[in-house]
Structure formats: C-alpha cells, structure tokens
Amino acid sequence: MPLWLESYLQLTIEKLVYGGDGLARLPAAEHGRGKAVFAPFVLEGEIIEASTLEEKRGFARAQAEMIVRPSPQRVEPQCPYFQRCGGCHYQHASYDQQLEIKASILKENLRRIAKLEMETELMVHPSPPWNYRNRARLQVRNSPDFALGYYRFNSHELLPVEQCPISSPLINRSIGRLWEAGRAGSAPEEISEIEFFADADDTRLLAACYCKRETSGERAQEIAEQLKLALPEAVGVGMFLALRHGAIRTEANPLALAGAGELIYKTQSASYRVSAGAFFQVNRHLTDTLVRLVTGGRSGQVALDLYAGVGLFATVLARSFAQVVAVEASPTSFADLKYNLPRNVKTVQATTEQYLRKEAGRWKPELVVIDPPRSGLGESVVGGLIALGAPQVVYVSCDPATLARDLKALLGSRYRVERAHLVDLFPQTYHLESVFHLVR
Numbered sequence: 001m002p003l004w005l006e007s008y009l010q011l012t013i014e015k016l017v018y019g020g021d022g023l024a025r026l027p028a029a030e031h032g033r034g035k036a037v038f039a040p041f042v043l044e045g046e047i048i049e050a051s052t053l054e055e056k057r058g059f060a061r062a063q064a065e066m067i068v069r070p071s072p073q074r075v076e077p078q079c080p081y082f083q084r085c086g087g088c089h090y091q092h093a094s095y096d097q098q099l100e101i102k103a104s105i106l107k108e109n110l111r112r113i114a115k116l117e118m119e120t121e122l123m124v125h126p127s128p129p130w131n132y133r134n135r136a137r138l139q140v141r142n143s144p145d146f147a148l149g150y151y152r153f154n155s156h157e158l159l160p161v162e163q164c165p166i167s168s169p170l171i172n173r174s175i176g177r178l179w180e181a182g183r184a185g186s187a188p189e190e191i192s193e194i195e196f197f198a199d200a201d202d203t204r205l206l207a208a209c210y211c212k213r214e215t216s217g218e219r220a221q222e223i224a225e226q227l228k229l230a231l232p233e234a235v236g237v238g239m240f241l242a243l244r245h246g247a248i249r250t251e252a253n254p255l256a257l258a259g260a261g262e263l264i265y266k267t268q269s270a271s272y273r274v275s276a277g278a279f280f281q282v283n284r285h286l287t288d289t290l291v292r293l294v295t296g297g298r299s300g301q302v303a304l305d306l307y308a309g310v311g312l313f314a315t316v317l318a319r320s321f322a323q324v325v326a327v328e329a330s331p332t333s334f335a336d337l338k339y340n341l342p343r344n345v346k347t348v349q350a351t352t353e354q355y356l357r358k359e360a361g362r363w364k365p366e367l368v369v370i371d372p373p374r375s376g377l378g379e380s381v382v383g384g385l386i387a388l389g390a391p392q393v394v395y396v397s398c399d400p401a402t403l404a405r406d407l408k409a410l411l412g413s414r415y416r417v418e419r420a421h422l423v424d425l426f427p428q429t430y431h432l433e434s435v436f437h438l439v440r
Contacts, residue, residue, distance in 0.1 A: 008065060011037060013046045016101050018109065018400055020089030020430040022046070026060070037062050040153075041083055041092055043071035044101075073097035078130065079165045086153040088166065088428040095129045095427065102432040103422055106400045113404035116411065122420050125293070127286050129427040133167045134202075134284040137195040138175070146182030148175065148194075166428050168284060170202045174231055181230055188223040190215045192242050197274065199265050200284055205234045206263040208276035210242040211255070220256035228258040236260035238276045262336070267291070270315045272340050278333040279309045283425040291316055293421050293435045294394050300366035304390070306352045306381075307371045310336040311345075317369070318342045325363060327355045352377075356384030367392045376402025379409075386413045393438040398425075403434060414440045 011024035022042035025034040036059040039050055047069040050062040067074070077083075077091035090098045103122055110116040139158050141147040147160040162179055163172055174196050181187045193210040207227060211220060220239040227237045236259035254261065254276065262275040268288045274280045281287050294313050299320035308314050308326035310333050318324045324345040328334045334349045341347060348355055352372070357380075368390040370377065376399060377385070385393065386409070393415065397403035411417075419437040426432065 008049045008051055009037075009062070010068065011039070011048050011050050011062070013039070013042045013044055013048065015044050015108075016042075016105065018105050018430060024048075024050075024062075035060060039064055040089065042067075043074055043093055043097070045069075046071050046074075071097075079163075081150075081159060081161050084152055085149075085159050085161065086151050086155070087164075089430045091428050095126070098129075098427065099124050099126060099422075099424060102424065102430075105430075106422055106432060106434055109400035109404045110407065113401060114408040114411065116404070116407060116417070118417070118420065120417055120420055122422055125286065125289055125421060125423045127283055127424045127427050130165050131168055131172075132283050132285050132427060133164075133171070134198045134200070135195065135280070135282045136164060136167045136171050136175075137193065139193055140178075140187070140191045142182075142187065142189040142191075146179075146185075146187050148178050148182065167196075168198045168202045170198045170205055170233055171196045174205060174207075174233070177230055186226075188226065190219065190223060195276075197263060197276070197280070198284070199263055200267055200287070202284065203233065204263060205231060206260070206274075206276055207231060207234050207237045208254075209237060209239050211239055213241055215239075215241070215255070217255055221258070224256045224258035234259065235263060236276075240276075270340075272310050272312065272315070273336050274310055275332050275336050277330075278336050279330070281312065281425060286423060286425055287312075290396075290423055290425070290433070290435070293423065294369060294396060295320075298367050298392070298394075302363050302365040303367040303369065304360075304363065304365045304388075305369045306355070307373070308337055308347075309333050309371070311340040313369050313371070314345055315340055315342070317367075318345050321367070323363075325365075327352055353380050353384070356381060356388065360384060360388050365390045367394065369394045369396070371396035372402075374399040374402065377406045382406055382409045385410065389440075391440055395436045395438065397434050397436070398431065400432065400434065403436070407436065407438075410438060416440070 013022040021038040024037045039062045048064040049066040052062045054061050073094045075094050082091045149159045149161040152159040190211040191209050195208045197206045224237045224239050238254035239256040262273050265272045265274050269291045295316045301322045303317045303321040303324045305314040305326045308328045314324050314326040327348045328337050329351045338347050415438040418439045421435040423433040
C-alpha cells in the first residue's frame with residue numbers, strides 16, 4: 001500500500017463531476033502524474049484535508065476530514081441526515097450554486113462525449129429546493145426493533161430517518177405515522193419496503209407495500225386495511241411481493257388491495273391516472289413546466305411519443321396533432337396510458353426498439369418525443385430514429401452522459417440543436433433533467 005494512503009492529503013477541488021463527487025489531483029511530484037482523486041460533499045475551489053479510502057489504477061477515492069478553505073457558496077445543510085443518507089449530494093451548496101454545477105456538468109459531458117459546443121443558450125428552470133418530491137420509497141426493518149428509512153451513503157445498510165426535507169409535507173406526515181405505529185408495536189412485520197406517491201396538490205396518497213414472499217393473501221389484505229386506517233390521506237394501499245432484497249416487482253397485480261389501486265394526478269395541463277408501479281415525474285412543482293417545454297408550439301399531422309409512460313406528453317400532444325402514436329413497454333404504465341389518452345392516440349405496447357424495427361415505417365411523423373431511462377437510447381434505437389427521419393425530435397434526458405452519447409450519433413446525421421433546457425427536477429441531488437430540441 002502506498003504510504004500516502006495512510007496519511008491525510010491537502011487537496012484542491014478542481015470541479016464537480018456527475019455523481020456528486022469533487023475532482024482533485026494528487027501532487028504530481030510525489031505520487032505520479034496527477035492521479036485523479038474523487039471526494040464527496042465538497043465544492044469547486046475548496047482546499048480540504050482528506051483521508052484516502054481506496055486506490056485504483058487510474059484514480060483514488062477520498063473523504064474530506066476538514067475543509068481548510070471553504071467555498072463562499074457553502075451553506076449549512078437543512079437535513080440532519082445529510083452525508084449519512086445516500087439520497088442527497090448538494091445540500092452543502094447554495095441553490096444557485098447547485099444550478100451552476102449542473103449546467104457546467106451538462107455542458108462538459110456534451111463537450112467531452114458529443115464534441116458539442118453549445119451555440120444556443122442553455123435555459124435553466126429552477127424548482128423550489130425543498131419538499132418537492134411527490135414520491136418516496138423507504139426501507140422497513142422490524143427486528144431487533146422497528147426502523148423506517150433510506151440506505152446509508154454508499155451502502156445497503158438501513159439509516160433510520162424520521163423526516164425527509166425534499167419530500168412533500170404529506171409524505172413526511174405519513175412517515176411520522178408509520179414511526180408512531182412502529183414505536184407502538186403495531187407495524188406489520190411482513191413489510192420490507194413501502195413507497196408513497198402523493199398527488200399534485202399533496203392531499204391524497206397512494207401507498208405500495210412490498211412484503212416477504214411467505215406472506216399469505218389473507219394476511220396481506222389485513223395489513224393493507226390496517227395501513228389504510230393508519231394513513232387517513234391514503235386513497236389506497238396495495239401489497240406486492242418483493243422479489244429479493246433491493247429488487248421490487250410492481251408489474252403484477254397486487255397481492256392485496258385496500259381502497260383504490262391508482263391515484264388521479266391533476267396538473268394544469270391534464271389529469272392522469274397513475275397506478276402503483278407506474279412511472280411518473282417526481283417533482284410536483286415542475287410537471288407543467290416540463291410538459292410545456294416538450295410540447296409547446298408543436299403541431300401537425302403525426303407525432304410519436306416513445307417511452308410514453310402514462311401519457312404525460314402524449315395527452316397534451318393529442319390536442320395539436322391529428323394523430324399521436326404512444327409507445328410503452330411496461331404493462332402497468334401501459335394500462336394507465338390507454339386509460340388517459342383520447343381517441344386520436346394510438347397506443348402500442350412494445351419496447352421502443354421493437355416498435356421502430358417493426359412498425360415505424362407506417363408513419364411519417366413531424367415530431368418524435370423520446371424520454372428514455374438513464375441508460376439512454378442505445379445504438380439500435382438511435383439507428384431507428386435516424387432512419388425514421390422526423391424533422392423534429394425532442395429528447396428528454398435524465399443522464400448527461402448517455403444523452404451526449406446519443407446526441408453524438410444524431411448530430412452526425414444532419415440534426416442540430418435548436419433549443420436546450422436544464423430542468424432541475426431533483427434539487428439537493430446530482431441528478432439533472434434536460435430537454436433538447438433537435439431539427440433537421
């Protein structure tokens with residue numbers, strides 16, 4: 001083991017990178033040619049005393065033991081669990097600084113991976129920085145004592161939490177009620193995880209509980225009814241079987257259900273039925289902003305909405321396009337999609353790759369909306385989009401690296417960036433959402 005691993009180092013943070021870490025360099029004269037060091041919970045320009053946690057061939061990981069010279073943008077975190085909980089990464093930075101960090105990271109990924117220097121202005125759309133989440137998924141422990149919380153930073157160990165400042169007030173009240181039940185000894189022992197989903201005005205709640213595989217249907221029904229009584233704002237409590245630790249299946253019908261299995265989420269743009277397990281955006285303040293940025297000013301004969309979810313964009317596009325085709329693979333989301341959409345929308349249950357390979361030639365869309373998971377589009381889907389040749393593509397991304405990879409291929413096929421937006425759906429975390437309008 002190198003001697004420097006056993007002692008503190010003074011490091012200067014060069015910049016923040018996607019994932020929440022700050023990047024510094026080992027002193028070149030002593031430790032080789034400036035090996036990269038990554039440390040969490042620091043800010044650009046800070047000087048820190050750091051202990052090194054591990055060394056890899058090309059980089060090292062460290063943690064700050066003392067901030068020698070703090071950034072003027074450093075603030076006091078508002079959450080008592082910050083740095084222990086794995087959910088947030090930027091609570092030590094002012095919110096204006098968080099937005100600057102995210103914009104810089106997005107541009108750097110585009111420059112490095114896509115070789116794209118932004119010629120158009122990156123428009124930034126902020127969020128209220130606290131109590132914005134409409135969804136929270138918590139782990140439940142019943143032995144040796146009750147605990148409800150999130151995973152600790154960089155681990156799968158439970159950290160008990162009794163409040164979550166980025167979650168909505170209704171979700172926080174529900175967390176408190178479960179703690180009351182747990183302390184009273186009345187929390188069901190069969191539950192290993194619970195997810196809360198609150199509606200747009202934060203008055204109604206849907207709870208999805210995941211229980212041990214040996215739980216019977218009869219017992220699950222008892223638990224669902226018990227929890228619905230304990231959560232007065234809950235319109236429904238569904239019970240699902242957990243596949244294994246950390247992996248949850250929500251694509252099947254619930255093992256038991258008390259009340260409704262879905263929530264009606266009303267925005268300024270539309271109302272959506274959202275079932276337990278269906279995907280929906282988590283920021284309760286910026287849903288309409290996101291829809292406006294994706295759909296505003298678009299009209300024509302045919303639009304495609306790929307990765308359509310429950311129809312967040314397709315529902316609004318149907319008002320300005322004669323025909324909309326909405327493609328979704330998840331059975332749960334697809335059922336809501338069919339329920340939510342008007343008659344001039346054709347729904348297709350398939351992966352985007354399957355659809356583009358088999359059916360896309362039937363349509364000549366003026367607009368294609370793509371909102372893929374973090375893994376991005378991939379080579380096959382990008383190839384299908386290029387072959388489709390739509391004059392307008394709106395790419396909604398939640399990962400700057402996969403966005404840049406996909407844009408590199410699209411920009412090489414005569415597309416160009418017309419407008420670009422950073423929509424901060426995830427304050428206090430390193431996650432960022434962006435919307436890119438491409439034309440050819």
